[in-house]
Amino acid sequence: MLALLHTSPVHVPVFDALRDREPPGLPLRHLVSEGLLARALADGPDAVARDIDRAVAGALAEGATAVLCTCSTIGGVAESRAPALGVPVVRVDRPMAAAAVAVAPGADRTATRIVVIAALAATVRPTVALIEDEAARSGRPVALTAVVADGAWKRFEDGDRAGYLAAIATAVEAVDDADVIVLAQASMAAAASRATTAVPVLSSPAPGLRAAAAAARPAAGHPS
The missing domain is CATH 3.40.50.1860 (Rossmann fold)
Incomplete structure (x- = not known):
């Protein structure tokens, strides 16, 4: 069990x-x-x-x-x-972090550009630290940027699931300089299919x- x-x-x-x-x-x-x-x-x-x-x-x-x-x-x-x-x-989120670090960087880059999107600001630090830990374990350089999706957590607390996922999808679609996007919280996973982007979007569940x-x-x- x-x-x-x-x-x-x-x-x-x-x-x-x-x-x-x-x-x-x-x-x-x-x-x-x-x-x-x-x-x-x-x-x-x-x-x-x-x-x-x-x-x-x-x-x-x-x-x-x-x-x-x-x-x-x-x-x-x-x-x-x-x-x-x-x-x-x-x-x-550890398997997701390992998968993000394994993404190959763009042809003109030496480090994999990873954008972390969180709904809750408190999640940014542990998620970034986790990805840094996985990068150190694998010996692969990463360049990390973190974004807190505007208004997302308030919608989550209000029980507005559709609005929550829409706010996350909007944040995903605003990313234009990344090799991979990481959704920091398990509750964000369904937003990946709602966003229109050519950048791979990883979720944890x-x-x-x-x-x-x-x-x-x-x-x-x-x-x-």
Whole structure:
């Protein structure tokens, strides 16, 4: 069983649908804790380390063999809790970051130009740090730019999903000097298909779930 730690209920149907398409049959246990994001925004992501442990404890007791954190803001802290929790903890955006770093730069460039688009300003720093970490691991140079989609988070908080995705798509379409665009938050994924752009747009849910499923299955006795 894979435990998914969410900071918003909007992620639950997204990952259920992905599970049905990509690693079918893997049991998912959704854990929604909106207070984690609120506290991380107020006190910093490190403040929620023990709260993460408590949030997933029940799922681990029920047999979860890996955890997927779907929130980019607290993803780094969640990932660091793996030794304490005793199971693999995957941050949803790491596979996406690795894929972005692997994109070849333009013919006239030595560094891959990556534009990070976020809906929430607090997500920019951890996402940029993650991409820098993946670049250092691979030895590939990157040039990073970050953009906060104007008005997007307010629409998300208001429950205006269409307006939220439209604001993100507008930000994507404004990018004209990049080798790849990264959507920093899992909730932004559906905006990729709404934007008209020749630049590849990467989102985190599908690759993140694949990585977490791979981490969960060997311990659960499923075929790799």
